[in-house]
Amino acid sequence: MPLFKSLPLRKKMILLFLLISSTVLTLATTGFAINDWHDSRLQVTENLRSQADIISHNAIAALTFEDPESVRITLESLENVRNIVLAVVYDADKHIFAQYSPKGYSAPPLPDSLEGELNRTLYVIRPVKVDQETIGFTLLLSDLSYLKKRQIDQISIAFVVFLLSLIVALVLSSVAQNIITRPITQLASTARKITRTQNYQLRVRNRSRDEIGSLAADFNQMIEQIQTRDNELQDASQLLEKKVKDRTAELLRLTEQLEHQAFHDNLTGLPNRSTFDNQLNAAINYACRQGEQLTVMFLDLDRFKDINDTLGHDMGDQLLIELSSRLKNSLRASDTLARLGGDEFAILTVNTSQHHATNIAAKLVDEIKKPVIIGDLNLQVTTSIGISIYPQDGTDATTIVKHADTAMYSAKAAGRNQFNFFDKQMNIHSERRIQLAQKLRHAIDNNLFQVYYQPKWCTRRSVMVGVEALIRWFDTEEGAISPEEFIPLAEDQGLIGQIDQWVMNQSCRDILQLHQQFGHKLQLSVNFSPAHFIRHDLYNRIADVLTQTGFPGTSLDIEMTETVMAAENDSLLKQLDQIRTLGIEISIDDFGIAYSSLSRLKRLPLNTLKIDRSFIRDIGRDHDDEIIVKTIIDMAHNLNLKVVAEGVETQEQLTFVTQYNCDQVQGFLFSPPLPLEKISALMQAQASAQLNEP
Numbered sequence: 001m002p003l004f005k006s007l008p009l010r011k012k013m014i015l016l017f018l019l020i021s022s023t024v025l026t027l028a029t030t031g032f033a034i035n036d037w038h039d040s041r042l043q044v045t046e047n048l049r050s051q052a053d054i055i056s057h058n059a060i061a062a063l064t065f066e067d068p069e070s071v072r073i074t075l076e077s078l079e080n081v082r083n084i085v086l087a088v089v090y091d092a093d094k095h096i097f098a099q100y101s102p103k104g105y106s107a108p109p110l111p112d113s114l115e116g117e118l119n120r121t122l123y124v125i126r127p128v129k130v131d132q133e134t135i136g137f138t139l140l141l142s143d144l145s146y147l148k149k150r151q152i153d154q155i156s157i158a159f160v161v162f163l164l165s166l167i168v169a170l171v172l173s174s175v176a177q178n179i180i181t182r183p184i185t186q187l188a189s190t191a192r193k194i195t196r197t198q199n200y201q202l203r204v205r206n207r208s209r210d211e212i213g214s215l216a217a218d219f220n221q222m223i224e225q226i227q228t229r230d231n232e233l234q235d236a237s238q239l240l241e242k243k244v245k246d247r248t249a250e251l252l253r254l255t256e257q258l259e260h261q262a263f264h265d266n267l268t269g270l271p272n273r274s275t276f277d278n279q280l281n282a283a284i285n286y287a288c289r290q291g292e293q294l295t296v297m298f299l300d301l302d303r304f305k306d307i308n309d310t311l312g313h314d315m316g317d318q319l320l321i322e323l324s325s326r327l328k329n330s331l332r333a334s335d336t337l338a339r340l341g342g343d344e345f346a347i348l349t350v351n352t353s354q355h356h357a358t359n360i361a362a363k364l365v366d367e368i369k370k371p372v373i374i375g376d377l378n379l380q381v382t383t384s385i386g387i388s389i390y391p392q393d394g395t396d397a398t399t400i401v402k403h404a405d406t407a408m409y410s411a412k413a414a415g416r417n418q419f420n421f422f423d424k425q426m427n428i429h430s431e432r433r434i435q436l437a438q439k440l441r442h443a444i445d446n447n448l449f450q451v452y453y454q455p456k457w458c459t460r461r462s463v464m465v466g467v468e469a470l471i472r473w474f475d476t477e478e479g480a481i482s483p484e485e486f487i488p489l490a491e492d493q494g495l496i497g498q499i500d501q502w503v504m505n506q507s508c509r510d511i512l513q514l515h516q517q518f519g520h521k522l523q524l525s526v527n528f529s530p531a532h533f534i535r536h537d538l539y540n541r542i543a544d545v546l547t548q549t550g551f552p553g554t555s556l557d558i559e560m561t562e563t564v565m566a567a568e569n570d571s572l573l574k575q576l577d578q579i580r581t582l583g584i585e586i587s588i589d590d591f592g593i594a595y596s597s598l599s600r601l602k603r604l605p606l607n608t609l610k611i612d613r614s615f616i617r618d619i620g621r622d623h624d625d626e627i628i629v630k631t632i633i634d635m636a637h638n639l640n641l642k643v644v645a646e647g648v649e650t651q652e653q654l655t656f657v658t659q660y661n662c663d664q665v666q667g668f669l670f671s672p673p674l675p676l677e678k679i680s681a682l683m684q685a686q687a688s689a690q691l692n693e694p
């Protein structure tokens with residue numbers, strides 16, 4: 001049975017067909033054979049009966065007259081009757097009376113029953129009667145071998161027919177199975193193919209309209225649904241795959257960005273402080289093992305805060321980007337350049353001698369000094385660099401960085417635009433800055449400042465026409481502290497606003513006294529740090545001072561550094577215009593050292609240019625500076641601006657600037673900054689002299 005179950009449907013059907021056909025044929029043949037056998041026996045028996053009746057009738061006389069010869073002759077007449085192998089007539093006592101045996105059969109004793117089978121022969125006994133009296137018996141024996149032979153022949157024929165029928169049945173069943181199972185086989189093979197190839201476009205060819213046809217139609221419909229779902233699934237999976245891919249890429253990008261942001265500065269893309277610290281620590285460990293030197297440079301842009309405050313942060317950012325790239329291009333790939341924040345950069349160079357560090361620092365100072373052109377601005381920035389060397393200036397990262405920072409401040413204090421190597425003395429300066437900052441706060445809170453005034457002389461008339469208010473700080477412990485030292489500190493510490501406000505207030509009161517005393521409108525110049533211009537209430541604050549003090553705006557001059565002038569800034573322009581409505585004049589201080597945009601000069605509402613004293617100082621020594629001074633004077637006059645030469649110390653310098661029609665001069669040649677009483681005395685003297693003039 002398991003073998004049958006595992007057979008393909010086609011073979012199962014053929015086998016079943018054959019089984020059914022052979023069973024039916026066998027049953028039919030057997031039925032026919034049995035029937036035929038019975039019929040034949042019946043016929044033979046019938047024949048024997050009628051022959052026996054005839055013989056019995058004919059033997060009456062012979063038995064009556066005891067004439068066996070005549071019975072024998074009668075019996076011999078059976079010669080033509082087929083199959084009779086023995087004919088015997090018995091007398092009443094069942095003794096053989098006569099017999100006929102064509103095949104030598106011997107007569108058996110007379111059986112008891114009238115019909116039956118004896119020694120594979122059929123026999124029939126008929127009594128010979130006369131008037132109801134039995135006078136003898138007739139026995140006829142018929143041989144069955146003929147019948148059997150016929151039976152065998154028939155069975156043989158039936159067997160052949162059986163075999164032929166089987167062959168026909170085989171052919172027919174094969175055709176039948178082909179008709180029935182082929183669609184099913186196709187269905188199965190299509191299903192297998194679809195499973196194997198996942199090709200849901202395959203369909204079963206459906207020609208019939210029977211159950212298999214509808215099964216195939218249902219199958220096709222089912223595959224169609226699966227195909228639709230598969231397509232939807234594939235679309236969804238593709239979409240999902242794409243989304244997962246996009247998401248993964250996005251995550252990767254974000255991770256990289258976050259990693260980059262964690263270790264780099266956003267604006268310049270340079271490593272940040274934490275990366276620098278890590279690299280420095282690693283470099284120190286390596287240098288320690290190898291016995292090498294390494295150098296840390298701390299770099300800070302000079303007056304960058306002014307640029308940021310006046311030109312705006314966007315401009316400051318662009319400048320930082322440009323300068324970062326310059327720095328990077330000036331260094332080797334093995335050097336680390338990091339932005340620590342604001343305008344502070346740090347550089348780590350490994351295995352570097354002091355000589356090599358000097359070359360690098362000098363190169364960086366020069367690179368930064370080169371003009372930067374952003375839009376129509378031509379900016380010039382300088383930098384101060386502090387350098388410390390491992391292991392001589394420190395053996396751990398914190399100390400080395402701190403010492404480079406200290407050296408940088410020392411470079412700034414020494415006049416900026418230079419580099420300085422750390423030396424132990426500088427620590428004293430660093431501590432000094434901290435101590436000074438504390439003192440400065442105390443001085444502001446307690447009004448511990450004074451204002452000195454430095455006269456400005458008119459070159460044409462040789463009279464004092466104005467004064468510049470300059471703050472003075474006389475500390476009880478250490479005496480006078482120079483503004484050169486504490487003003488940058490105040491700017492750094494965000495204290496300059498309070499200082500300038502105080503100076504303006506005080507000087508307005510002071511000079512108003514002189515106005516009242518001498519009836520002469522001496523012009524007052526006050527210094528204004530660029531930081532003021534980022535506050536939009538500057539106009540109000542100045543107006544308030546004028547209102548509170550009663551000082552005439554027309555006698556006030558505000559000095560701002562050249563960095564302010566470079567601002568492409570509508571707000572600044574607006575503020576300056578507003579301030580000018582108060583009658584106030586505006587001067588550019590220290591002109592010539594930073595910006596040189598002529599178009600900006602023309603656009604801003606200015607009154608005066610003050611030539612930086614570094615140009616005046618070298619008159620008579622540096623021809624270039626002389627040309628610069630002359631050019632500035634010409635240019636200012638062409639722009640309808642007054643020119644003041646500051647820092648005039650010698651007659652030669654005075655002669656030079658006077659020769660080129662400089663309008664005013666200021667400097668030690670005439671007077672250092674003086675307290676109000678001395679200015680008052682000077683004015684007194686001047687007034688007396690004028691009175692004495694012829």
Ligand SMILES: Nc1nc2c(ncn2[C@@H]2O[C@@H]3COP(=O)(O)O[C@H]4[C@@H](O)[C@H](n5cnc6c(=O)[nH]c(N)nc65)O[C@@H]4COP(=O)(O)O[C@H]3[C@H]2O)c(=O)[nH]1
Nearest residue numbers: 470471483484487500503527528529647648649666667668
């Ligand atoms: N070598 C030399 N120097 C001369 C000569 N004539 C004048 N000076 C000095 O040059 C400086 C002129 O002031 P500045 O250029 O505005 O430079 C000022 C100014 O930028 C700043 N400053 C002073 N007072 C104030 C203030 O009240 N507010 C602000 N924001 N800054 C101030 O501090 C700087 C230094 O001020 P000071 O030490 O008073 O130094 C003053 C003055 O003493 C000279 O012939 N030779």
